[in-house]
Amino acid sequence: MTTQLFLKRFFLLTALVALTLPQGCGDDDPVDDPASNTNTEPQPTPEPEPEPERHAIEFAPSFSGATGHSQIGVFAFDTSTKWDEWAQPDLMHDIRVEKDGSGVWNYDPIVYWPSDGSFDFSFMAYAPYATASNGLSVSDASHVGAPVLRYEMPSATDCHTDICLATPVLDIRNRQEAVGLEFRSVMSKIGFRIKGQGNKVSNIAVRGIQWQGEIALNADDQGSMTWTQVLDFSTTEYQAKLNYDEGHDYVTATETMTDVTAKDGYLYLIPQNITYNARIVVTVDGDKLGFPFVDMAQILPGKEYIIDLEIPGNKLLDYTDNAMPAFLLAPTDAAEAANIDWNDAKAACEASGYRLPTYNEGLMTLFYMNGIEGNNLRFASYWTSTTSLEDPTGESAMGYNIMPWMGLYMPKAGITAARCVKDVPEGGKKYPYVDSTLPDGPVIVSRDNDGGVIPSAFNVLYDAERPVFHENWTTTPDHDGNTDADRISRKLQVANTDATAGKVVWSGFSCPEGWRKPTMMEMALIFTMGGAPESSYGADNAPVTETPLYKVEGFTPLNADYYWVASMSAGRGGRNPATWSFGPTPRSGLGTIVGPDANYVRCVRDIE
Structure with a gap:
């Protein structure tokens, strides 16, 4: 036991002594374990990882067969789960993208593609950019699905413009090239040619058309129904710009059919079916004449229409040859209005030296004159001077319908079309006449x-x-x-x-x-x-x-x-x-x- 105790004390003392001895520094020193060496030289601070390169979303609009615009409105959607009708424009809502003087399209603030390229984006666009003066407005950011563009045709001629939609670009990922936006017109372009006998034409306008509507930015071409129209017909006259004779505020209608629409003077109308409400109002020698849209049952998106107008002057329409009619027909409808009430129709006829036809003369107009010399009566009811015997107030008058043999009484305060007539001189054989010689x-x-x-x-x-x-x-x-x-x-x-x-x-x-x-x-x-x-x-x-x-x-x-x-x-x-x-x-x-x-x-x- 004494020997063992001694050995234990010896080893403990030896260990204590070893802990107190200084470390060696010469060649005879034992080789240090590199892992335990605390005297290594300092290492340089590592550089941070480079950030992924980001690319701004850029746009490259093009206008094919449509009017080029310098400002467009853009909507962008995060459609990582693919585009559907529940998407919302959470990335860009009606951002104005504008072309500068060098032809570069810019907008602010810039929106970037995701750095990891893991998201799909979808884009829709329209032109020109919506402002109060051009009559355009768009749905708000809470609208679900394709944004809706609304339009009310402004009365100012300078604000009439071609409205265009871009083909939707759906579900695309990070790219360095610009997003191509191909625009097409969704309006009907209207111009005019005239022919006459030296008449001075100072203005050409349209009225009685559908002037407001809305369209989704992903709308397909559905002809005259591409737009959702408000079923209301304008009473405003929308004027085209004319190429006036030099130094004058009119263009002369010569015997040659001539294009008179100024380069920037075309009318752009919402595509629609043309009804009897629609009229072309031409100011000739200071007087307004109303013309129908001949051969135009509808106008379509992206189409151009040049309307030929032959100015009749004061030439009365005669349904006979080598003979005398029972009455003469005015060359155009009364006044410039598409529809007027009975009192205004009567006054308009009398102011021009005419009168309203009787119901019988209205029917005879259908038999003999529907469309004589191309001056067609519209598909409508026309006022006559014939009043209702059954209405003691005298406030109803007869109308004749362009569907032959049809007639109806209407309140005089109502509005419909009117065509005036004029009496022929007395004497002579007038057609038709009654031969009473047969038994x-x-x-x-x-x-x-x-x-x-x-x-x-x-x-x-x-x-x-x-x-x-x-x-x-x-x-x-x-x-x-x-x-x-x-x-x-x-x-x-x-x-x-x-x-x-x-x-x-x-x-x-x-x-x-x-x-x-x-x-x-x-x-x-x-x-x-x-x-x-x-x-x-x-x-x-x-x-x-x-x-x-x-x-x-x-x-x-x-x-x-x-x-x-x-x-x-x-x-x-x-x-x-x-x-x-x-x-x-x-x-x-x-x-x-x-x-x-x-x-x-x-x-x-x-x-x-």
Whole structure:
């Protein structure tokens, strides 16, 4: 035990001594463990890792077949999960990107692509940039899906412009090149050419058009429905700029059709279907004339239209050749308005030395003059001077519709179209006239060997000459209304009396040998020439002839009731029998397919 204790004390003392001895510094010193050497030289501070290179999002707009703009509006979406209709423009909302003098497109503040290239972005754009003066505005940042561009056409001519949309650029990642934005026009470009006889034209404008609408920035070309339109028609006149004669504020309409639109003077309209409300208003020698949009049922996006206007001057329209008509028609609609009330229409006609036509003259205009010399009546109702006997206030007047044989009473305070007429000098044979020399019935003569009503008239609906007369028939062919068969005879003899003593159903509608059923137009012609009782007419709706049928000896006027006609209607699910009403409303001859089951019959025949 003593020896062991001694050894333990020896080793402990030796260890203590070793801990107190100085470290060696010579060649004989033991080699140090490099890991334990605390006297190594200091190391340099490491440089930080370089930051990833960032690329600004740049744009390269191009305008193909559209007006170039120097400012555009851009929307950008983070579409890392791919574009869908729930996306929002969280990256860029209506940022104005502008081209500088060197052709570089800039915006501020700059937006960068993600440094790791892990996100998809989508872009949509429009031009020009929306301002209060150009009538454009956009949906706010909370709008979900494609942004919406709204437009109200400004009245100032200098603010009319071509509106363009860029093809959407969807789901693209970090790139060094600029984002290409290819713009196309979504407007209809309108210019004008004129022809005349030395007339001075100081202004050309349009009215009665749809002037406000909206469109999504990812909208496809849907023709006239590309825009969502507000169903309201302008009363404002939107003017084009004209290339005036040097030193003057007008352009002279020569005998050569000439383009008169200034380079920056085109109208840009929202694509739309052209209705009877639309008018072209031309200021000629200080007076405003209204013209229809001929051959233009619709205007489409990205299309250019040059409209030819032939200035008629004061030339009255005559529906006869080598003869004298019952009245003359004004070359254009009354006033410059698309639609006006009855009092304004009457005043406009009288101020020009004309008058409103009677209802009978309105119907005759349809028979003989619908579209004569290209001056078409619009697809609309037209005012007449004929007032309603059933309205004790006198506040209703008759209108005639461009759908032949149609008529309706309208409040005078309402608005519709108007075309004026003028009386011809007294004396001479006027067409149509009544020949009362035949014993079986009077003959309405529209054309004879001396001349008379021109056999055809241009119709804009068909873009062609349309016949006024049908060939002479022994039997009326089966036909629908408003077709080439639904015409009138050059010489139409009307039987003195009804074919039956009372009313008959459709199956009993027949005529004696040598006679035939009248067409709808022929029955309307009988009405205009005085075929109804005299009490059905008046000073404001006199028959259009100096010898009314009701004054012909031996002729029995048609009853104030419904009469069968041969013209059918192809609508309402099948071919329906039609009637002409000489009542129950006096003075309102009217075609209809909703007559009673039994009606009167009056027959006619053609005279060579």
